[in-house]
Amino acid sequence: MPLLKIDKLSKSFGGLKAVSNLNIEINDGELIGLIGPNGAGKTTVFNLLTGVYEPTEGSVKFQSKDMRGLKPYQVTQSGMARTFQNIRLFSDLTVIENVKIAYHQRSSYSTLSAFLRLPSYYAGEEEMQRKAMELLKIFNLEDKAEEVAKNLPYGEQRRLEIARALGTEPKLLLLDEPAAGMNPQETHDLMNLIRWIRQQFNLAILLIEHDMSLVMGVCERIYVLDYGMIIAQGTPDEIKNNPKVIEAYLGEEVV
Numbered sequence: 001m002p003l004l005k006i007d008k009l010s011k012s013f014g015g016l017k018a019v020s021n022l023n024i025e026i027n028d029g030e031l032i033g034l035i036g037p038n039g040a041g042k043t044t045v046f047n048l049l050t051g052v053y054e055p056t057e058g059s060v061k062f063q064s065k066d067m068r069g070l071k072p073y074q075v076t077q078s079g080m081a082r083t084f085q086n087i088r089l090f091s092d093l094t095v096i097e098n099v100k101i102a103y104h105q106r107s108s109y110s111t112l113s114a115f116l117r118l119p120s121y122y123a124g125e126e127e128m129q130r131k132a133m134e135l136l137k138i139f140n141l142e143d144k145a146e147e148v149a150k151n152l153p154y155g156e157q158r159r160l161e162i163a164r165a166l167g168t169e170p171k172l173l174l175l176d177e178p179a180a181g182m183n184p185q186e187t188h189d190l191m192n193l194i195r196w197i198r199q200q201f202n203l204a205i206l207l208i209e210h211d212m213s214l215v216m217g218v219c220e221r222i223y224v225l226d227y228g229m230i231i232a233q234g235t236p237d238e239i240k241n242n243p244k245v246i247e248a249y250l251g252e253e254v255v
């Protein structure tokens with residue numbers, strides 16, 4: 001069984017079919033791209049996967065489990081984490097608190113032990129602090145641990161958002177335009193980071209991105225959406241040379 005199986009998924013908003021008859025499969029550890037013009041339906045796919053929207057039709061199976069009706073926090077607990085096109089951090093909390101919240105979503109100690117401040121609560125807290133610091137080190141943010149998130153430069157906020165998503169220990173990470181607003185050097189560093197994360201954390205990644213150097217550089221397979229429908233899928237080379245994709249999205253200059 002694939003890690004994720006999207007089967008004939010559709011979503012309508014009134015008369016608009018934002019996603020139409022979508023079929024996608026992702027296996028363990030794959031790095032997959034989802035590209036297409038503005039308004040093609042890419043973020044809607046993420047919202048369908050993460051329980052923000054209910055599908056109009058079709059199904060999503062993740063680790064063989066039917067995801068229908070799950071709330072976003074239940075989707076996170078089941079092992080799928082995401083970042084957002086417009087960064088969504090807890091902007092008034094510190095950097096480390098942002099990551100610890102993610103671990104709390106997965107915490108092993110009970111609410112009762114937290115309430116009663118039992119030893120298991122303190123052990124859990126210490127463990128979380130340690131793990132959160134480790135993550136911050138990986139993302140080169142350990143010196144910023146006690147800074148308020150909103151005071152970080154843009155590129156660091158993006159990295160923190162990815163770190164926080166990883167704190168929930170996902171098997172599938174959904175990245176929505178992680179390179180948006182980054183300069184070429186930051187985008188290049190992000191490319192290496194994405195590759196490294198996949199290996200280090202042993203997870204699959206589904207990446208929405210308009211920066212073609214990033215998508216073509218890291219993805220093994222790419223799905224192309226246009227008007228809510230998949231118009232092509234294949235390796236980066238196949239996608240670059242697909243006439244339908246060139247016409248709908250890439251233009252002549254990429255070829």
Ligand SMILES: Nc1ncnc2c1ncn2[C@@H]1O[C@H](COP(=O)(O)OP(=O)(O)OP(=O)(O)O)[C@@H](O)[C@H]1O
Binds near residue numbers: 038041085
């Ligand atoms: N909650 C909503 N209500 C009504 N229409 C919506 C809603 N969410 C998305 N849409 C519409 O669905 C279509 C797909 O939008 P979506 O944001 O998924 O596209 P996208 O491919 O992510 O675009 P972009 O690359 O610009 O982020 C658009 O026409 C959008 O206006």
